[in-house]
Amino acid sequence: MKHMTLNNLLVAPTLALAMTFTCANCQSKSNRVAEQQNPQNEQTMENTAKVYFTSDISPEGLVKVYEALGMEAKGRVAVKISTGESSMSNHLRPELIGALVQKVNGKLVECNTAYAGSRMKTEDHIRTIADHGYNSIGGVDIMDAEGEMRIPVRDTTYMKYDIVGTHLANYDFMINLAHFKGHAMGGFGGVLKNASIGVASSNGKAYIHTNGLTEDADHLWEYILPENQDKFLECMGNAAAAVHDYFKQDGKNIVYIDVMNNMSVDCDCDGHPAQPRVKDIGILASTDPVALDKACLDLVFNHVDSDGDDAKPLQERINRQHGLHIIPYSEGIGLGTTNYELIDIDMTSSTSN
Numbered sequence: 001m002k003h004m005t006l007n008n009l010l011v012a013p014t015l016a017l018a019m020t021f022t023c024a025n026c027q028s029k030s031n032r033v034a035e036q037q038n039p040q041n042e043q044t045m046e047n048t049a050k051v052y053f054t055s056d057i058s059p060e061g062l063v064k065v066y067e068a069l070g071m072e073a074k075g076r077v078a079v080k081i082s083t084g085e086s087s088m089s090n091h092l093r094p095e096l097i098g099a100l101v102q103k104v105n106g107k108l109v110e111c112n113t114a115y116a117g118s119r120m121k122t123e124d125h126i127r128t129i130a131d132h133g134y135n136s137i138g139g140v141d142i143m144d145a146e147g148e149m150r151i152p153v154r155d156t157t158y159m160k161y162d163i164v165g166t167h168l169a170n171y172d173f174m175i176n177l178a179h180f181k182g183h184a185m186g187g188f189g190g191v192l193k194n195a196s197i198g199v200a201s202s203n204g205k206a207y208i209h210t211n212g213l214t215e216d217a218d219h220l221w222e223y224i225l226p227e228n229q230d231k232f233l234e235c236m237g238n239a240a241a242a243v244h245d246y247f248k249q250d251g252k253n254i255v256y257i258d259v260m261n262n263m264s265v266d267c268d269c270d271g272h273p274a275q276p277r278v279k280d281i282g283i284l285a286s287t288d289p290v291a292l293d294k295a296c297l298d299l300v301f302n303h304v305d306s307d308g309d310d311a312k313p314l315q316e317r318i319n320r321q322h323g324l325h326i327i328p329y330s331e332g333i334g335l336g337t338t339n340y341e342l343i344d345i346d347m348t349s350s351t352s353n
Helices: 059-068 094-103 122-131 166-170 191-196 202-209 217-222 226-246 289-301 312-320 323-332
Strands: 049-054 077-080 107-110 140-142 148-151 162-165 173-179 181-183 187-189 253-260 282-286 340-344 349-352
Touching: 049 059, 049 289, 059 094, 059 253, 059 282, 077 094, 094 107, 094 173, 122 140, 140 166, 148 166, 148 226, 162 166, 162 202, 162 226, 173 191, 181 312, 187 191, 187 289, 187 312, 187 323, 191 226, 191 253, 191 289, 202 217, 202 226, 226 323, 253 289, 282 289, 289 312, 289 323, 289 340, 312 323
Parallel strands: 049 340, 077 107, 077 173, 107 140, 173 253
Antiparallel strands: 049 282, 148 162, 181 187, 253 282, 340 349
């Protein structure tokens, strides 16, 4: 079968906003964080996740926000990134992430894609990794290069298991290092997407995208229908929970980081993304993936636009794909909470959502 590319994708029609995020308006990189709160939804600290923020998008800022988590990466450490489809994609560059990878003595990890392009086949993906400079910081382990395995899921409504690369078993700790941006199918991509679609093998990606209808990447596009959009989003949340659970057993562990820079409406899997219209915001980190992605979404949806700094295109992309649906679903299956304390490590202050 001839494979389709993302440029051939027929996306779902505009969908209504599923959730309303309530927090104070953002005025500057510091103020937009310090004021983000929801006084009508006060929770006890026991039910509140900590989300750390820095506006310093630099190697030093990335290391600093990781250290704020207070959870040392031990053993064999995987740092999950997207390697990016082309040199024009907005993937996280080696120059930004190298210091963190070196600090934790980690190995960058990724999986092959389920669509035709520079990363569908392992041999092509290896060349792309080299072209994008990742070999300068130790290279990338393509986790499904030698096969795939199944791990349990919490919700078997659509998926009976999650399909990941066999090399996942080689790691004791994962830093889920995501680039927060838009996405043609999911609406947005953050740590939930990076844990689900990102850690899935090529066939596992097909299984998630088709809400369990096929696990054959050669037939992916035959089963993607607009009316199944919410099912797909739920499968993403379900797969993210499966990876989280995998790293919460046998002494393993996992932490999550979202980098909010170069936030195009298009994913890093797009080789020709639209230019970002909203300015960079910062880096956020948490041990709770639901709270982390929600904090990023709150910053996007409560952004105060100005000349040259417009979040509306990204908001519209997220709404068009009903992207917010993954948040309450993931909370509902117990993956995390939408109640969070946002701690600005630049100002050493915090607010609760």
